[in-house]
Amino acid sequence: MPREILVLYYSRHGAVRQMAQLVARGVAQVPGAEARLRTVPRVSAVTETRAPAVPEAGAPYVELTDLAECAGLALGSPTRFGNMAAPLKAFWDSTSELWLSGALEGKPASVFTSTSTMHGGQETTLLSMMLPLLHHGMLILGVPYTEPELTTTRSGGTPYGTSHTAGTASDQPLSEHEKTLCIAQGRRLARIALKLAP
Numbered sequence: 001m002p003r004e005i006l007v008l009y010y011s012r013h014g015a016v017r018q019m020a021q022l023v024a025r026g027v028a029q030v031p032g033a034e035a036r037l038r039t040v041p042r043v044s045a046v047t048e049t050r051a052p053a054v055p056e057a058g059a060p061y062v063e064l065t066d067l068a069e070c071a072g073l074a075l076g077s078p079t080r081f082g083n084m085a086a087p088l089k090a091f092w093d094s095t096s097e098l099w100l101s102g103a104l105e106g107k108p109a110s111v112f113t114s115t116s117t118m119h120g121g122q123e124t125t126l127l128s129m130m131l132p133l134l135h136h137g138m139l140i141l142g143v144p145y146t147e148p149e150l151t152t153t154r155s156g157g158t159p160y161g162t163s164h165t166a167g168t169a170s171d172q173p174l175s176e177h178e179k180t181l182c183i184a185q186g187r188r189l190a191r192i193a194l195k196l197a198p
């Protein structure tokens with residue numbers, strides 16, 4: 001039975017969704033590994049209605065069982081003032097049950113992000129996304145400099161996780177370097193998850 005890598009993301013304008021699909025492509029390049037794409041519903045300061053159980057389009061909403069069952073996790077979020085987006089943070093705030101049971105302890109995880117601007121907080125967002133994963137006992141994987149695109153990129157790409165610079169109008173497509181790094185990140189995560197899986 002293939003080992004599943006959960007690719008969990010939030011995306012408002014599509015950049016992080018595209019990155020998630022490329023990370024999933026990298027996962028699928030590893031024999032024995034399979035990607036499970038999941039997202040989270042939007043949140044607002046005043047919540048009057050619940051999101052429908054199933055989104056109208058795109059990946060299904062994540063459930064705690066997705067985390068419990070995965071062999072590894074790729075987590076993607078747009079930058080929100082240098083931080084992880086609230087819908088993903090809200091999801092992590094609902095995971096105490098898994099934390100208490102140690103369900104994620106020892107599983108590998110890695111993170112990716114998209115910002116409008118080159119210096120708009122890619123690294124801080126990636127670091128903020130690592131914090132709940134560390135509390136859950138996950139093993140954080142970055143992107144190594146043995147990936148040549150990390151050195152030659154003129155837009156996104158960091159050793160903390162792949163990043164994309166989308167432009168202030170969200171109109172910049174993923175560069176070839178960013179795409180390659182997304183795929184490499186998914187492939188690396190899947191390879192290591194298979195090695196660590198019991």
Ligand SMILES: Cc1cc2nc3c(=O)[nH]c(=O)nc-3n(C[C@H](O)[C@H](O)[C@H](O)COP(=O)(O)O)c2cc1C
Pocket residue numbers: 010011012013014015016017078079080081082083114115116117118119120121166170
């Ligand atoms: C409330 C808010 C805060 C944001 N903060 C930043 C920021 O600090 N730096 C930045 O470069 N972009 C910032 N952005 C832009 C998004 O991170 C960027 O458009 C990202 O590419 C969106 O990803 P998506 O297409 O997956 O939704 C912000 C956007 C919103 C709505």
